[in-house]
Amino acid sequence: MAESHGGAKGPAAGAHTEAEGGHGGGFPPFESSTYASQLVSLAIFFVVLYVIVSKLALPKVGGAIEARQNKIEGDLTEAQTLRDQSDAALKAYEGELASARSRAQAIGNESRDKANAQADAERKILEEQLAAKLAGAEKTIAATRATAMSNVRGIAADAAGQIVQQLTGVVPDAASVSAAVDASLKG
């Protein structure tokens, strides 16, 4: 293995190779002959990396993250707006519904009152008509009854006169017969 990295290092090669021989004295991290090469390549590659990272990589990845953040925030804001709109629409709908309901109730009450009033009026008229008819009928009955009663008295007086005549053979005085009939009708 000592031969594998021989002469390429110029002045440093001697120490390097010798150190490789036994590994006892040449612990690779402490071989100062390799320091210059390592430092130069580290400087070059770290600067290259720093430039790539600061100019290209971080702006790109950071931009992607920020774009996503903005997109999410924008979407959330939009969702909030839409929800507000739907809330407002729902509220408007509920208001409309409530007013329609109260209007319907008012119309219902009104028409019911009207119908009630009409029915009452009609009933009153009908009742009056019926009462009038009843009064007429009662009058007729009373008249008929009075007529009938007076007829009954005449018939009774006649019948009493006839009966007395049949029994006694004397024609009774009409006045006393009617007085007697009246007395017995009263009794």
Place this chain on the structure above:
Amino acid sequence: MKIDPIHQFNIEPLFTIGQIGNHTIAFTNSSLYMLVAVAIISLLMLASGTQLVPGRLQSVAEISYEFVASTIRSTAGSEGMKFFPLIFSLFMFICVSNLVGIIPYTFTISSHLIVTAALALLVFFTVLIYGVAKNGLKFFSIFVPHGVPVYILPLVMFIEILSFFLRPVSHSVRLFANMLAGHIALKVFAGFVAMLGFSLGALGWVGGVLPLALTVALYALEILVAFLQAYVFAILTCIYLNDAIHPGH
């Protein structure tokens, strides 16, 4: 069969780029894996789409983004987002290279102290320079904690200053040592399996079940460590930067 747990950390030049002073600058296997890490991160972050509903790759990219961003916000406040590219680069670079390095036969960049030290010093000087530029001398009030009795204040200040300057050491050694030790342990246990098998024959292969099971368990642990150390490095960076942003605390 010789176990050589150190071999995996060898730096092997692939071709020479140039020369600075008397140092030859080579494109090494370490450089190759740095390139791989940068390529994977770029692919992950750039090739993933920008869909409203992310796909798998895009989800990974966005989770990484959100993860680092929330770590910064929770430790350094929203002002810390100024350093988002830096912390993101550090976290992803360490995390991806650690995860690539856990694949057998690959190389782990952060198993070399020089690399972790360079990254830790980058953080250290960023904190120091930004802290002084933003707060002026008030920045040094981080060395003077509130509510400490005057007679022990010099001692506390000494400890605070010492710990401030030792930060890059602990910051870098933690990552380096974790990766190094983890990879060595893995290699040793995996090596036992082969060693037992080749030296004791059939009995050895049966006996090798135990180190094999340990290797599997360690491997799972190392995957966790690979991520966790990147996270620890990033969150410590945030905490240090918080000192620079809010020196009053």
